[in-house]
Amino acid sequence: MxxxxxxxxxxxxxxxxxxxxxxxxxxxxxxxxxxxxxxxxxxxxxxxxxxxxxxxxxxxxxxxxxxxxxxxxxxxxxxxxxxxxxxxxxxxxxxxxxxxxxxxxxxxxxxxxxxxxxxxxxxxxxxxxxxxxxxxxxxxxxxxxxxxxxxxxxxTTGAGLHKRGYRANANEAPIKETIAAGIVDLARVRGDSLVYDPMCGSGTIVIEAALKALNIAPGIRRRFAAQSWKCFQNGAFDEVRREASAQVRRDAVFEAFASDIDPEAVRLTRENAAKAGVAGRIHVRQADIKDFAPEIPEGRRGVLITNPPYGERLLAASEAEEICRTMGQVFPQRDDLGYYIISPHDDFEGVFGREAVRRRKLYNGMIKCQVYMYFNSRHGEKA
Structure with a gap:
């Protein structure tokens, strides 16, 4: 080797x-x-x-x-x-x-x-x-x-790496696992993070956040094309899996709170979290975005990461804008909660009502988007 x-x-x-x-x-x-x-x-x-x-x-x-x-x-x-x-x-x-x-x-x-x-x-x-x-x-x-x-x-991979194995079922417009993981990294999710997604869809963001926080290797549960190759018959993949299992941070205090107005999304999130082995860390409930009001314990910080529906995905443009406007009203500026929102809306900041501290261009499938980041700059989130 x-x-x-x-x-x-x-x-x-x-x-x-x-x-x-x-x-x-x-x-x-x-x-x-x-x-x-x-x-x-x-x-x-x-x-x-x-x-x-x-x-x-x-x-x-x-x-x-x-x-x-x-x-x-x-x-x-x-x-x-x-x-x-x-x-x-x-x-x-x-x-x-x-x-x-x-x-x-x-x-x-x-x-x-x-x-x-x-x-x-x-x-x-x-x-x-x-x-x-x-x-x-x-x-x-x-x-x-x-x-x-x-x-x-x-x-060497076969089916793309975004196919972790936990999301056999999804709603109409899921965010890809790899882009969700990228935003989780940008948001600096750690083992002691509290993560929120009030429009969770099929749960991809909170599941990727849990995998990162608990140091669970995303490919630990699946097979790869190269495992049948002669040069890998010495058990290299099995050895990496054993090492990865030993590195899971089971003592991490991470928790995620996912909600969605759609009861089917709530069901899918629970089902997918169970398949990913992180159901015990993710609290899921049915709720409207307008009722979002997290209770963050003193001394902890929360991170909200979400992929709201928009015109190209599920809603008419006017409905998507109304969701952006509602988010701006219910996502207050506070030191103990940062916001990371991915959207293709060119005037997202205008509709949301605040200019982002930082932005990052990303593609959600073929749709050009930006991640709008809102946080207190002294906390040092990376670009």
């Missing part, structure tokens, strides 16, 4: 700095950050750690190679020159998929076919065979071609 590899993790735009900090904390080396992606170096054990521990990454890939290609011949030769046999065995499956932007090679089906044939050519020379049954483990080959630069990698 000492073999060094280059690891790359895509993320939602706006979460690069959060993910970079996660990678650094995990022990990643030579970290580089680009738009929507963090790349770093580590051994194969780091691949297992990244899949199980990273909260804001979308997936984890091992980079096999990177080169320029403006013609199909250059694409074929560059692909065939890479050491695919370091991972893929003679009987293994290696499907190919990918994308191209701002490049001379733009036909996805042609690029896919050429990369596949180039890997076969490589294996013909390495394994001295002409026919490959592809009946073994699946190694998903992914390519990206950006401004004529080709990057080829193996996807």
């Amino acid at each position: 000492d073999k060094k590899v280059t690891i790359t993790c895509p993320c939602l735009f706006g979460l690069e700095s959060v993910l970079s900090f996660e990678v650094k904390k995990l022990g990643g080396e030579n970290i580089t950050v680009s738009d929507g992606r963090v790349t770093f170096e580590g051994n194969l054990a780091m691949v297992a750690k990244a899949n199980i521990w990273l909260r804001t990454a979308e997936r984890v890939g091992i980079v096999i190679g990177k080169f320029r290609a403006e013609t199909f011949t250059e694409l074929f030769d560059g692909t065939a020159a890479l050491p695919w046999e370091d991972f893929i065995g003679v009987d293994d499956q290696f499907p190919v998929k990918g994308w191209s932007r701002n490049s001379k090679l733009f036909s996805m089906s042609d690029c896919q076919s050429i990369i596949k044939r180039a890997i076969v050519r490589r294996f013909e020379n390495v394994y001295h065979k002409e026919i490959f049954a592809e009946t073994g483990a699946i190694y998903q080959v992914q390519f990206s071609i950006l401004k004529d630069t080709v990057t080829l990698l193996l996807d």
Whole structure:
């Protein structure tokens, strides 16, 4: 497991700095950050750690190679020159998929076919065979071609990392787990935090807050594509899970308070919290946002994180604005409670009635949003 590899993790735009900090904390080396992606170096054990521990990454890939290609011949030769046999065995499956932007090679089906044939050519020379049954483990080959630069990698994750396993059911417009985790990080949720979400939907925000506060690895309960690969048959994933179980902070005093006007949302939040193993830390009730009035014990601080419904998601624009206006009325300025609200509304601050202390641009799916942060600056929340 000492073999060094280059690891790359895509993320939602706006979460690069959060993910970079996660990678650094995990022990990643030579970290580089680009738009929507963090790349770093580590051994194969780091691949297992990244899949199980990273909260804001979308997936984890091992980079096999990177080169320029403006013609199909250059694409074929560059692909065939890479050491695919370091991972893929003679009987293994290696499907190919990918994308191209701002490049001379733009036909996805042609690029896919050429990369596949180039890997076969490589294996013909390495394994001295002409026919490959592809009946073994699946190694998903992914390519990206950006401004004529080709990057080829193996996807170690499979289903995206946002699929923690606790949210089989959701309401109509759930926030993605990875973006919820990113906002939780921006809000500096800790083991002693009190977290509130008065429009909880299916409970994603409070569940991600609980996972972070209790130091529960988000991928501890699921399987990953690379677990069937030969290089991971030494139990690396199992070892990381054992270590992660031992690091859960069961003595943390964290609590979350979730509410929603919709009884179905209340039911979903309770159900999903139970699946995530944090139901005992999350208090859920049916309530209207206009009745929000938290009772925070003396000496404690609360953090409100919410993703209110807005025009693009569930409500008409006028209804969404009315919710923003109501929030401004029932979210008073107080030293013991900070607010972190994600919204795509260009005039959110005007409707809410106060200018945010800080803002952070994020994408909720394909919708451009901002996280509006309201807190007493002496408490030192990070941007």
